[in-house]
Amino acid sequence: MASLQDIATAASINLLSATGFLMAFAILRLQPFNDRVYFPKWYKKGIRSSPTRSGASASKFVNLDCRTYFTFLNWMPAALRMPEPELIDHAGLDSVAYIRIYLLGLRIFVPLAVMSFAVLVPVNWTGDTLERSKDVNFSDIDKLSVSNVADGSHRLWAHIIMSYVFSFWTFYVLYKEYGLLATMRLDYLASEHRRPDQFTVLVRNIPPDPDESVSEHVQHFFRVNHPDHYLTHQIVYNANNLAALVAEKRNLQNWYTYYQNKYERSSKRPMTKTGFMGLWGNKVDAVDYYTSEIQKLSEEEAAERERVSNDPDSIVPAAFVSFKSRWGAAVCAQTQQNRNPTLWLTEWAPEPRDVYWDNFAIPYFELTIRRLIVAVALFFLTFFFMIPITFVQSLANLEGIQKVFPFLKPLIEVESVKSVLQGFLPGIALKIFLALLPRLLMTMSVLEGYPSLSALDRRSAAKYHMFILVNIFLGSIITGSALQQLKTFLEKPPTEIPETIGEYIPMKANFFITYIMVDGWAGVAAESLRLVPLVLFHLKNAFLVKTEQDRSEAMDPGCIDFPVNEPRIQLYMLLGLVYAPITPLLLPFIIIFLAFAYVVFRNQIINVYDQRYESGAAFWPDVHKRMIISLIISQLLLLGLLSTKGIGKSSFAILPLPVLTIWFYVFCKGRFESAFIKFPLQEAMIKDTLERATEPNFNLKTYLKDAYMHPVFKSTDIEKPDPLVEEEDRPLVATTRIANKQSPSSSSASSTSSRSHT
């Protein structure tokens, strides 16, 4: 049992380590040679160019201006300064909605913390149960929690009433936020410039026709059934092979550049081996080898390109159908076309860069089977993942390794190697598993057959959320594997489950506070440092970069890792909601995490991340749903805890809360959800009318012609996706602003001052 002092010590240690990360971040980001690691977003937009090209030679690489080091936290206010509308313009609605999750948390938990400390902490503190019980095993932290209130005491009514207040406040904030996000999304869609996906519908499960090609069939069908609105369509090729060839070619080109650079620097022809990864095989001249390999692959690629475009078998029974107006597309996306609802399935086309090209050709029956299998697999993964890991761990001891790989025996018997292995092996299987888990979940989502990256991300997040809920939240409370938990739950009466968990809750506050500090605070600080991209960028810069374009390609701005980050935030939200009426002391730690993460991620989306797609905050209904799930869990656990406190039937006073929460969920779903799924005809009509008035002669057909072409067909070069190209054509708000504000001081070399403003 930790005392308040212990917690304070732990907090200061973690604060120090976080501050260390921040210091490192502040110093690294001020160095011009790291500019492309910490400000890639601006390079991608074409607003910023390499500082290495201009200015004094020393300040090209190292920042020598001492004053900038003293104000090392300056980036924080700078990150907060950009107003939200401008931020949406700069980074997209997805990113803004994502950081609003932290804001949502702050809106909920700051008032909750104030109320808890004003009402519940005094009630708990003066409860005196722990002191009277003469149990030395209590601490100040427990004196602040509900454990300090006597069983059967009327003081517990304070907790019941406060849990109502907390829930209603959460309802209020969630409702406001959902409404705001729905408005933001609709405004965003309304304010946007013309985009191909506004006019386009993705049609899947096109039935085969014996007399017509897919393209003719699509054209006839939509000419007949949407006669006034159909404009054109684009068929989808199965270009998976071709895409693989293109990727391989790019890889070979990288090697070629690497050896070419090496040759130029050392002026000695580098050699390589032809086998796997250059590890074995014949020794050949590297530059010549890769030149010929690239040549071979280019021919292969051309042949494959030819085959795909001419072979009718490589056409997938799916198409992107475009309409003359947004109204026509909105109608087609929302209606059923054929009497068989599993054929001619229509839905809004994702943005061109959001399309996941491999998932278009799955028939309905196979799709449902796949989802069944994935659901069952997810269940087993969540509850039984410890079984294979324990098995692997039992193998991964020294004797096991000696048996399987007898030739390693002499190595293992070296004392120093042995001790390292013994400390390292037991945890490694679990750690590898946890690191691979997001990728595994993504693969499962891909199997489920969603046609866009955004949908895949949302589905993966849902899976990860379930895993965290069961294995981290419940797993930490009831120590033991998920499998054991499942057994416990199945063998206990449903009313006793919340009791069992509720009983453990106050004892675990301590653990979770440490968890928030280690995983939350330090994790966010590490995120800002971007250690992996930093190292990778400098490696690439050293070996692969020749031209300015190579350098931009070496930049890895990354993007918000939604399927991993969002479920993690939800865990903190859940902890906050669960502990608000039980151990209010936990709340400040969560608030610090949320505020800190908000600033860091705001900085990241302004300066670093380059989003892969823009879904218009389509994930918000999921965020809302998971908050509701957390709320219900917290209410049930409080109910369970109170029913162990001997106040008899009074604990059932909480029972209406979950019912109300479910009602609230249904209410919000009906009120807001369709803003994220459907597109109202009125909005479409307004935008159509406006556009017809301003640009009566615009040739939409030409505009849409190649919008939904598989990226490998567009060209062999890397090409920026359409929306970005367009964005650059328009005067970007951020650009003007920087230009205005910076005109007196900054023009070329002293990029530091402009940095502190961005």
Add this chain to the structure above:
Amino acid sequence: MASLQDIATAASINLLSATGFLMAFAILRLQPFNDRVYFPKWYKKGIRSSPTRSGASASKFVNLDCRTYFTFLNWMPAALRMPEPELIDHAGLDSVAYIRIYLLGLRIFVPLAVMSFAVLVPVNWTGDTLERSKDVNFSDIDKLSVSNVADGSHRLWAHIIMSYVFSFWTFYVLYKEYGLLATMRLDYLASEHRRPDQFTVLVRNIPPDPDESVSEHVQHFFRVNHPDHYLTHQIVYNANNLAALVAEKRNLQNWYTYYQNKYERSSKRPMTKTGFMGLWGNKVDAVDYYTSEIQKLSEEEAAERERVSNDPDSIVPAAFVSFKSRWGAAVCAQTQQNRNPTLWLTEWAPEPRDVYWDNFAIPYFELTIRRLIVAVALFFLTFFFMIPITFVQSLANLEGIQKVFPFLKPLIEVESVKSVLQGFLPGIALKIFLALLPRLLMTMSVLEGYPSLSALDRRSAAKYHMFILVNIFLGSIITGSALQQLKTFLEKPPTEIPETIGEYIPMKANFFITYIMVDGWAGVAAESLRLVPLVLFHLKNAFLVKTEQDRSEAMDPGCIDFPVNEPRIQLYMLLGLVYAPITPLLLPFIIIFLAFAYVVFRNQIINVYDQRYESGAAFWPDVHKRMIISLIISQLLLLGLLSTKGIGKSSFAILPLPVLTIWFYVFCKGRFESAFIKFPLQEAMIKDTLERATEPNFNLKTYLKDAYMHPVFKSTDIEKPDPLVEEEDRPLVATTRIANKQSPSSSSASSTSSRSHT
């Protein structure tokens, strides 16, 4: 414990009573003076006219043709003879889909019974456990059930395998039937003649506009947002007051006719009292009194009619919006109009006669609150209804009555009255409650705010199904009130609940067999007899009927009581699925019930019922869903039962079944459900094109002008709904058929022979 012989005795008694009902039915229906009770459908269609007007005077009332009495079951093959397409034409798709529920049951249970008797009965019979246990308390019935198999025996694998076979067979039949119904519905919609609801969309939650009336607002909104398709609209008046006045006036007119008749027969001026129900108040001349009352009410009605049509406050924020084509209506019904998804809500307009006029003006927030309240109320009604009833019962003893109504004391103390009351009172509260339950559930559904009678019926059926499931099925297995059950369930581990129930299941087979015979067999036979309409018709005929039109009004054809009947069938289905692997002996009883009910209801929909509305089998997804629920219950109970039979983990071999069943449900939902909710654009387009080609000059606007007028505005006379008027204009298939077949023998008086053919 009943032996096979006991069951046989009970069966023969019930068969006899059912036969008695059928005899009475056969005799009564052959009497010409009952013709309007047993053949009202034909009168409503105008195909049959009163036999009392033509022919010999004695045979007008009593059938003297002895031969017809010997063939008293002739109506059965007659009822089966009409082919299905003709039946759809004659009675509508709703009725046909309803009797297909029985057929579905037969398709499932006949093969199940054959398989059970072929495989499971021998396995059970040779199990010998009960004989060896020297427990005298067993009977032949138990020897046929799974109780006769030893604990831990490998024979139980037969039951596990058979439960898979049963489930897969049920899947197969359900899938086929769902597909067939979806096709039937789409064909029905496609083959139908022009109907107002094909072009019309119901718009609700029209936001108020400060500058425009509702009508103008609707017109502007749809002119702008559906410019090429909007045709016209009809606003909805709040005419509830007016409807009440009209109803009252009709009631007064009945009394007037009654006294007029009395006067004409006795030539003495009848007197009445002006107070409630004519029981007290001043004595006045009845004919004069009612004449003046009707006069007064007519004036009041005219004033109200004036007020409603002119007062803007009596306009409800809802409207029926009609489009130029089915395509336009289908688009509007399936899309979202406004950015606020709770405003401008559009859905397919129900048929004019299906509209429930009182539920149009409920805002979204109120609607969700109402549904929450109804859901909570339903929960309490289902689980706690015994509390008030027990309370009333405790009051309703003789002492209680004496206390509350002391003036009744002398009456109660008469010995004969006392004994009757003592036998009668305890059950009466429960019986009254159960009789009123369907009406109560309907009121709850009305509160939920559905805008059509068909939707109300579907919702009520869902509520009644839940009530039956908890209180009749579970209540009979675990004797005790639902409240006690709930407590048991909450306090037992979830894995033990199926075990607890499963254990009781084999013992209750006997009870359920009796239940099927008494409630099922006898109930269906009673349904055919139509005792209440029979008595009411003759009473009305004696006192109220003057003209031929009066006589048609006195006819009460009734209709399928879907919200009561369908959940009851589902109970039998559930029993069949639960007992198929446990006590196969129950299956023949269910099969007899289903076959018998099928014939009786087929006769009723051909000759008697006049459906109130036609929803195109929109209830089928509910039927399917409830079958799935029954299937899952049966699988879980079998799992529970097997886990008490000591075969250890082998009982978990059943666990994949519920998962598969849920998958099957999701699969079918995606595959078929939208056929019952949406209307594919392709179908709409085909029909539009066809119609434009055949009737290019049809004036749709005139046709739709008054289609969705509140019935009280149409005229003060009773008016047949539009579709029926139309149907009579077309040559009805049944008519030609009768004319062809009957031409030699029947023309006027001998209506008996034509009856046996209809």
